[in-house]
Amino acid sequence: MEIIVAPSAGFCFGVKRAVNMALDAAEKFSPFEKLNTIGPIIHNPQVVKSLEEKGVFPIDDIDCGCFDTILIRSHGIKAEVMEKLKSKGLKILDATCPFVKKAQNYINEAASKGYFIIMVGDKNHPEVQSVISFAAKNRFLVVNNFGDIKKVPISEKLALISQTTQDVNFYKLVIDYIKKQAKEIPVVFETICDATMIKQEEAKIIAKGVDVMLVVGGYNSANTNKLQNICKEIQKNTYHIETEDEVDSEWFINAEKVGITAGASTPDWIIDRVLKKVREIDEVKVKAKDKAKV
Template identity: 60%
Template sequence: MKISIAPSAGFCFGVKRAIDMAVYSAGKFGTELNTIGPIIHNPQVVCLLEEKGIFPVESVDKIRSDTIIIRSHGIKAGIADEIAKKDIAVIDATCPFVKKAQDYMKSASSEGYFIIMVGDKKHPEVQSIISFAVAGRYMVLNNLEELKHVDFTEKIALISQTTQDVMFYLSVIYEVFRRVKKGVIVFNTICDATKLKQEEAAVLAARSDVMIVVGGYNSANTNKLKNICKSIQDRTYHVETEKELDPGWFRDAENVGITAGASTPDWIIKKVVEKIKVIEKQNK
């Protein structure tokens, strides 16, 4: 059985940067540090960071430390205002790609565009970006059906979640272009790391008999990878750790592909590979 790992599987630039900043700060200050929400969407990494004194809290009033780390997804504009009123030091680990999307949102919104943000409205990154829009002048869209609620006589700006499926974003752009009356601007806010991961995952899924996608169940980009792979290879399985691998998945498989979300550390990917090798021996 040949096991192939997508070259860009695992931590992306923004996640690596946020974790490096958090770990460096924890070592430097030697006291408890807080993040608003988990620093990345991977429960195993969040547990490891807690051992280093970095704890997520749900809201500003729950902050226990005198330093707060802003995670790679960014935070809502209102929360940043709340933090600014307190005597708390801020380490801003917002990914530069998310920052750029926040800036686009601010400028398009202030120029009077109605914003269509393509993404998951419950995702913290979307909530942080959309918080920079003018109230009541935006919608978050997750399927083409929802376009029926848009007033196409408005001038429209399109912005995407950084981890959006490229093909879906293109389909929304096409539909908006077809219907819009006044004008439309499109911001290319899907980050390069996401595009690369999705392209590699699609190629690998096409030449694998079984595809394993590794990452947190709460990770949007991991779920997107799973959906892309599943649309190409029905034998696609999403796991958080090697413990969930089922030997039955690998029967008769000659080529196994592995990809992993942007918040999946290398050590989890390695454990998955080792476990698949053990399963291979057992299945013989």
């Protein structure tokens, strides 16, 4: 089988930076210093587990008084939580991705100019919660589907922004719809990250040319789920897996070409293990074919 791995598969810049900051701090800290992250540092259970082994644990309650230093993950945190941490005088290592910071700054400025913010994304996602917290109270709407679009207050002065990992096409549809309906031309911020766009475009191209497509990443990873939806629309034999243990040889019985991509929070070592597993399955297939010829 020919196996094509997307060049962009795996950690994006922001995730790599956050994980490296955590590893670096874990190495420098004494065993008595407690380093925590608010929530899991990235949406990948295997990486979170390996960091826990090095002493970096996620927490949910910043009032627990149980840590010395808090590391802010790449998704960022709500503005009010950051203020609270600062007021407590706690040590903060800020690994918020610079692209997420940029989105926070856009919202901050738009809110100060009286804009009503429309954010396209998943309202439960930590990045959306962190970015939208910079909007004025009750002056925002998070849109995640066509049903939500109907709730947009079209008579308002609108500013549009999207989650960095949003599907480009859906964001475009929302922009077009609002431009047609709104009283004033809305301000549009282009916040979908290049890493996401490149990953989605590569995934589309690869999925078109293969018989089986594997999408590797945490089941709780929004961008991995988006990748799997995009691939599934093109190639019905698309499988979302977290680790190599889930790869099933049955998927490849009639396959000649296999594609592999991975979400922004999937480390290289997991991609390598999946690749190795697919190669092993291929070797078994080749041997079985050779035997059948004899």
